[in-house]
Each structure stands twice: as structure tokens, then as C-alpha cells.
Amino acid sequence: MxxxxxxxxxxxxxxxxxxxxxxxxxxxxxxxxxxxxxxxxxxxNPEQLFAAGYAACFHSALRLVARKAKADVSGSVVEAEVGIGPNGSGGFGLAVTLVVDLPAVERSAAEQLVEAAHQVCPYSNATRGNIEVALTVREAA
Known part of the structure; x- marks a missing residue:
């Protein structure tokens, strides 16, 4: 690299x-x-810093894949929730939930964009196979 x-x-x-x-x-x-x-x-705390970095990075990746797909992601928001707890081996582990709002995109297309962003985002690539990362597309209001 x-x-x-x-x-x-x-x-x-x-x-x-x-x-x-x-x-x-x-x-x-x-x-x-x-x-x-x-x-x-x-x-x-470190988890807040990680959450802020992951949310910003994932949002950039989402906007990148959306541009390529010609999708309207205006009004999009990415929230990263980072949890910490005992890992069962005497140490601690992290778990992440990424909650994505794509108000201008139909749900199945939004889910495809989020999954594509998860393949592009450096934070997702760094954490893949190391910590649990859940992807959630928030229901439109």
C-alpha cells in the first residue's frame, strides 16, 4: 500500500x-x-474518538460509492455507535453499529450503497474480521 x-x-x-x-x-x-x-x-474517551472517526470515514466512503452509482445522498447521516466490554479472554473488545440515514434513497438501494461503502471504507477494512460491525439503514420517517 x-x-x-x-x-x-x-x-x-x-x-x-x-x-x-x-x-x-x-x-x-x-x-x-x-x-x-x-x-x-x-x-x-477513546470510544467516542473512534466513533467520530469511523462515522466520518464511512460517510465519505458512502458518498463515493453513491457518486459512482449516481444516487442522491443529500441529507445523508452516518452515526457510529462503539461499544466496549469484556471479551471473555481477560481483555476487552469493541463492537460497532453503523446507523445510516439516506432519506432520498429507496431502502433496497440504500442497503446496497451501505454494503458497498462497507467494502470501501478504510475503517471497515481495518476492523473486518476483528470486531463485530453491524450495518443498519434507518427507516425513513
Missing amino acids: QVLYTASAQATGDGRDGHVRTSDGTVELDLAIPKEMGGAGGAA
Whole structure:
């Protein structure tokens, strides 16, 4: 693979109760363990950062495949839900649900676009076979 861009970030402090900063300073956040995991909460956590990155990346992949298919994805929204829990082997694992709104696309076509985006998205390719990723097309209101 020819690398086109490399992001770099540094974590300091106490890991999940620490601080992260990208090398260019565009992202700089305190971190806190969520209350649901016994922490104080009140600050970002790695799962939120992963969810934001996956949602943005998947949305880009979705728009790419939609352009190729000449599909109208105006008003589209991608929500990534990232869960964390014990993996049964003494460690922890992640699970992701991607919820996609495509209000201008008929449901079966929307499902095809979402599946095509899942094959293109770098986050999907990185997680495939490693964590459970569920794809959901939200029903039109």
C-alpha cells in the first residue's frame, strides 16, 4: 500500500484518564473513563474518538460509492455507535453499529450503497474480521 497521509497523536497522563494531542495540534483533548465503566466521566474517551472517526470515514466512503452509482445522498447521516466490554479472554473488545440515514434513497438501494461503502471504507477494512460491525439503514420517517 502506498501511504498518502499519516496522522500522528500522542497520549500522556494516565491513559484513559489522560490527554491526547495530534502532532499538528488540531485535536487536543483531556480524556476520562466513562461513568458506566467506573470513571468520573465529563471528558472524551477513546470510544467516542473512534466513533467520530469511523462515522466520518464511512460517510465519505458512502458518498463515493453513491457518486459512482449516481444516487442522491443529500441529507445523508452516518452515526457510529462503539461499544466496549469484556471479551471473555481477560481483555476487552469493541463492537460497532453503523446507523445510516439516506432519506432520498429507496431502502433496497440504500442497503446496497451501505454494503458497498462497507467494502470501501478504510475503517471497515481495518476492523473486518476483528470486531463485530453491524450495518443498519434507518427507516425513513
